[in-house]
Amino acid sequence: MNERFSTTLEGTADAAARSTPPAVARRLRGLSDRAIAWIFISPTIILLLAINIFPLCWAIYLSFTNYRANRPNAEVKGVGLRNFERVLTDGDTWLAMQATAHFVFWTIVLQTLIGFTLAYLIDRKFRGHAFWTTVILIPMMLSPAVVGNFWRFLYQPQIGLFNYIVSFFTGVEPSSFQMLGDVTLAPWAIIIVDTWMWTPYVMLICLAGLRSIPDYIYEAAEVDRASPWRQFWSITIPMALPFIMLAVLFRGIENFKMFDMVVLLTGGGPGSTTELASITLKREAFESWRTGRASAFAIILFVAVFGLANIYVKALNRVKQR
Amino acid sequence: MSTTAHSVVAPGRLSKSIAGAVVIIYALVTMIPLAWILLTSLKSPPDSISYPPKVIFEPTAEGYCNLFTTRSRQTDEYIESLGPPRGICDEITRKRNMVIVGESNYWPRFMNSLIIGFGSTVLAVFLGTLAAYGFSRFRVPLADDLLFFILSTRMMPPIAVAIPIYLMYRELGLSDTAMGMILLYTAVNVSLAVWLLKGFIDEIPREYEEAAMIDGYSRMQAFFKVVLPQATTGIAATAIFCLIFAWNEYAFAVLLTSGEAQTAPPFIPTIIGEGGQDWPAVAAGTTIFLVPILVFTILLRKQLLRGITFGAVRK
Amino acid sequence: MSVERNGKGTRSAWPGFLRRGPMEMLAMILIGLGFLMMFQPFAEILYTYSFVTLLTGTVMFIIVSKFPE
Numbered sequence: 001m002n003e004r005f006s007t008t009l010e011g012t013a014d015a016a017a018r019s020t021p022p023a024v025a026r027r028l029r030g031l032s033d034r035a036i037a038w039i040f041i042s043p044t045i046i047l048l049l050a051i052n053i054f055p056l057c058w059a060i061y062l063s064f065t066n067y068r069a070n071r072p073n074a075e076v077k078g079v080g081l082r083n084f085e086r087v088l089t090d091g092d093t094w095l096a097m098q099a100t101a102h103f104v105f106w107t108i109v110l111q112t113l114i115g116f117t118l119a120y121l122i123d124r125k126f127r128g129h130a131f132w133t134t135v136i137l138i139p140m141m142l143s144p145a146v147v148g149n150f151w152r153f154l155y156q157p158q159i160g161l162f163n164y165i166v167s168f169f170t171g172v173e174p175s176s177f178q179m180l181g182d183v184t185l186a187p188w189a190i191i192i193v194d195t196w197m198w199t200p201y202v203m204l205i206c207l208a209g210l211r212s213i214p215d216y217i218y219e220a221a222e223v224d225r226a227s228p229w230r231q232f233w234s235i236t237i238p239m240a241l242p243f244i245m246l247a248v249l250f251r252g253i254e255n256f257k258m259f260d261m262v263v264l265l266t267g268g269g270p271g272s273t274t275e276l277a278s279i280t281l282k283r284e285a286f287e288s289w290r291t292g293r294a295s296a297f298a299i300i301l302f303v304a305v306f307g308l309a310n311i312y313v314k315a316l317n318r319v320k321q322r
Numbered sequence: 323m324s325t326t327a328h329s330v331v332a333p334g335r336l337s338k339s340i341a342g343a344v345v346i347i348y349a350l351v352t353m354i355p356l357a358w359i360l361l362t363s364l365k366s367p368p369d370s371i372s373y374p375p376k377v378i379f380e381p382t383a384e385g386y387c388n389l390f391t392t393r394s395r396q397t398d399e400y401i402e403s404l405g406p407p408r409g410i411c412d413e414i415t416r417k418r419n420m421v422i423v424g425e426s427n428y429w430p431r432f433m434n435s436l437i438i439g440f441g442s443t444v445l446a447v448f449l450g451t452l453a454a455y456g457f458s459r460f461r462v463p464l465a466d467d468l469l470f471f472i473l474s475t476r477m478m479p480p481i482a483v484a485i486p487i488y489l490m491y492r493e494l495g496l497s498d499t500a501m502g503m504i505l506l507y508t509a510v511n512v513s514l515a516v517w518l519l520k521g522f523i524d525e526i527p528r529e530y531e532e533a534a535m536i537d538g539y540s541r542m543q544a545f546f547k548v549v550l551p552q553a554t555t556g557i558a559a560t561a562i563f564c565l566i567f568a569w570n571e572y573a574f575a576v577l578l579t580s581g582e583a584q585t586a587p588p589f590i591p592t593i594i595g596e597g598g599q600d601w602p603a604v605a606a607g608t609t610i611f612l613v614p615i616l617v618f619t620i621l622l623r624k625q626l627l628r629g630i631t632f633g634a635v636r637k
Numbered sequence: 638m639s640v641e642r643n644g645k646g647t648r649s650a651w652p653g654f655l656r657r658g659p660m661e662m663l664a665m666i667l668i669g670l671g672f673l674m675m676f677q678p679f680a681e682i683l684y685t686y687s688f689v690t691l692l693t694g695t696v697m698f699i700i701v702s703k704f705p706e
Contacts, residue, residue: 033460036541040456044449044512045468051509052475055486062486069489088685097684101676118345126342134623135349138356140630141619145572146608149591150359153601158373161358174374196352204627208635246631257479260572264591278481278573285485286577298482300688304675307668307695309477310702313470314661316634 056302063295070289083296093297095272096280102187103194103262103276104255108248110195115202116244120236122203123210133207140200148261151193155179155265180266183273190262190274194255202247209243210236212322242319249312253305277301359612362605370601385602387411388595389428389610393420395596428607431589435611437500438585439568442507446564447557449508450515455545457516458523459531469516473632476513480573488577500583506574511564514632518563521633522556523549559625562618569615586611660701667694 031039063083067076087093118136122129139147154162158175167174179189213236221231259278262268268275268283275283281301285294362370364381367388393415401421407413415422453472457465487506488497496502530552531544539547550557576588590607593600619626627635671691674683 031541033541037456037460037462040452041462041468044453044472044516047449047505047509047512048472048475051487051505052478052483055483055490056478058486058490059482062489069485069492084688088688089681091681094681094684097675098678101678104676114348118348121341121345124338124341126338126345128342129345132342132345132349134620136345136352137623137626138616138619139352141566141615142612143570143572143587143615145570145576145587146590146611147355150605150608151355153362153599153604154355154358159371159375161354161375164375165354196355200352201630205631205635208627208631243635246634250631253477257481259479259481260587264572278479281479281481282577285481286488291485291489294485298479298485300691301479302482303688303692303695304672305477305479306474307671307691307698309474310470310695310698311665311668312477313473316632319631320634 059295059298062292063299065292067292068289069285069291079292083293084300086293087297087300092272093280096275096277099187099273099275100256100258100277103191103258103274104252106188106191107194107198107255108251110191111199111202111251112244112248114195115199115247116206116240118199118203119206119210122207137200137204139197142197144197144261145264147197148193148264152180152265155189157181181270183270186266186270186274190265193261193265194258197261198251198254202244202251205243205247206240209240212243213239242315242322246312246315246319249308249315253308253312256308257301257305356612359605359608362601363609365602365605367595367600367602370605382414383410384414385600385606387414388600388603389593389606390426391415391422392424392426393418394423395419396421426593427584427589428586428593431584431586432610434500434579434583435569435585435587438503438507438583439565441500441504442511442568443561443564445504445508446511446515447519447561450512450519450560451550451553451557453512453516454519454523455549458520459528469520472513472516476510481577484574484577487574491578498579498581498583503575503579503583503585506578507568507571510571511567514567514629515560515564517632518560518629519553519556521628521636522553522560526552559622559629562622563625563629566615566618655701655704657701657704657706660704661698664694664698664701667691667697670694 064078064080065076066079066083068074122133154160155178157163157178162179163174163177166172166177177185179185217235217239218231221235226234257278258276259282262274262276263279263282266274268279277297278301281294281297284290284297288294361377361379363385364383365376365379366382366384369376369379370385387410391411396419398419401416401419404416404421407416412422456462457469462468491497491502494502496505526549530548531539531541534544534548535541570587571585572587575585579585579588586607590604590611593603593607595603622629667690671687671694674687674690677683
């Protein structure tokens with residue numbers, strides 16, 4: 001279609017193009033649409049190949065070697081699949097995966113429940129809802145690292161605000177529990193901060209889902225005398241589901257690779273109770289300097305995220321068609 | 323919203339008030355940590371760590387002074403021999419038996435954040451606009467796969483990417499340089515830019531360019547003189563999203579920069595005073611760092627949804 | 638970027654069970670299963686083989702998305 005257009009234009013185009021220097025104009029017009037397309041797209045592709053794909057291939061190569069980044073001059077030997085074998089049979093890494101699972105699961109559950117409820121309430125369109133929606137959105141735009149760091153202060157026993165508020169409502173002595181120092185509480189401490197930050201994200205997408213449901217469906221249900229409860233379960237939830245899925249997948253991907261907020265809040269401790277996959281990876285790569293093994297672990301995480309990303313894009317296209 | 327058109331489904335008065343009350347309570351609760359950051363930044367160090375936490379206190383600029391200066395402890399005689407204090411920070415510092423000996427690293431780090439943030443945003447938006455136009459208007463072979471490839475680069479775990487990038491930058495001498503960080507953030511941001519801008523450009527009718535080309539514009543001229551002006555709003559929104567990402571990023575910054583090119587997020591947690599973290603100074607640094615983003619969030623609220631879903635959801 | 642293509646009639650010889658829809662579903666189930674295996678706290682052997690499952694699922698997803706509808 002465009003191809004055809006530009007060829008038929010050749011004759012009529014000259015007159016108006018005279019305003020630009022003829023050499024430049026001819027050179028530009030000489031470019032076919034296909035050439036322009038590639039000129040426009042290739043810088044992006046080249047940048048991504050250089051900064052993303054080339055390093056990725058390098059990481060794949062390294063994952064089959066015993067390379068250590070702190071000894072660049074040592075002989076590099078191929079070790080076959082041994083790095084993968086080690087990572088996948090290592091109990092500590094497995095524990096990190098379980099810590100990640102706990103974190104991902106509960107953040108998704110809490111964020112979806114709270115986020116959907118909020119969206120449902122905001123969709124009542126009470127007076128001032130636009131303003132309060134904007135207020136609610138603020139936490140998710142902030143830097144997780146900088147805010148996570150400050151939460152460490154909020155969680156301090158005695159001097160921190162969090163314990164004090166909890167004690168105000170429950171009567172528990174504020175210094176009787178340590179959110180970051182206790183092995184059972186620390187995993188929940190990071191879940192609370194993540195939920196605080198990212199519930200707005202889930203809410204926003206659920207809100208879009210709720211607003212995409214046309215009114216006439218509810219009107220038809222009303223005519224059929226369906227109860228509000230029934231309307232909720234047979235119209236609202238199914239119609240909003242693709243959007244909820246989108247939010248869940250994206251939060252799943254993001255939290256699977258969570259690093260910044262948690263590393264500043266707990267640093268993986270106490271013990272290794274909040275040591276998520278990315279933190280283990282960072283330790284392997286930049287503290288133990290087992291680059292080969294860390295690369296293998298990185299590839300494993302990458303494949304996992306890539307698999308989810310495939311499903312995410314499918315969900316994205318589904319929502320787009322609405 | 324006109325209530326008459328939706329009379330059948332319009333929520334009742336009572337349910338509206340309850341909904342409003344719950345949402346407002348939630349909003350206020352989520353604001354507590356942010357309010358606490360602001361309050362802490364105005365406290366003196368002893369007030370900041372008092373038990374129970376103080377809500378009412380005498381505000382002081384000490385946190386901000388400590389954020390921007392380095393100080394050393396001196397004897398009373400020495401301080402008395404100095405003459406009148408220059409400025410408010412000098413005065414506050416002397417009350418603590420200290421003198422200002424120099425500027426802290428906060429300002430250079432903040433500038434790094436600005437340079438790297440804006441540099442990578444300009445580059446990403448420039449490349450992204452071109453690529454988005456290419457994908458939007460031309461039949462590109464394997465377009466779906468290329469678009470997925472572009473998006474998936476955004477989803478890679480940062481630490482997984484950081485290992486080979488670290489080695490590559492070490493070889494190329496790009497570690498701890500603003501250039502290296504700008505390139506890296508551009509690569510991450512360009513994916514968002516392409517997806518968002520493709521949506522914006524898709525919405526500009528092709529007829530505009532075609533009309534311009536009938537009038538004798540070349541394809542390039544049509545792109546620059548017809549499409550770009552139409553896409554300004556979209557480009558601005560995309561730019562702010564890219565800027566926010568680069569501004570907030572921590573994982574790459576902490577692994578790949580240590581001095582010269584370090585941005586503010588890895589720096590703020592390292593602000594320490596005598597005997598532990600200087601919380602008022604940290605809070606002051608955090609406040610200054612968060613203000614631009616707060617402003618952008620309010621400006622962006624209409625485009626927010628689009629930005630965080632890669633342009634898939636419009637409302 | 639709608640990826641729905643109308644493949645009807647173009648390749649009638651393509652076997653029914655290799656259509657895109659069901660194969661994509663299978664790939665997605667494999668990816669999900671891989672995640673469950675990676676995340677479960679019960680048997681280390683399942684964790685060990687989670688990566689292979691994930692890899693299979695992901696590669697399969699990429700391949701079958703080229704299949705006709």
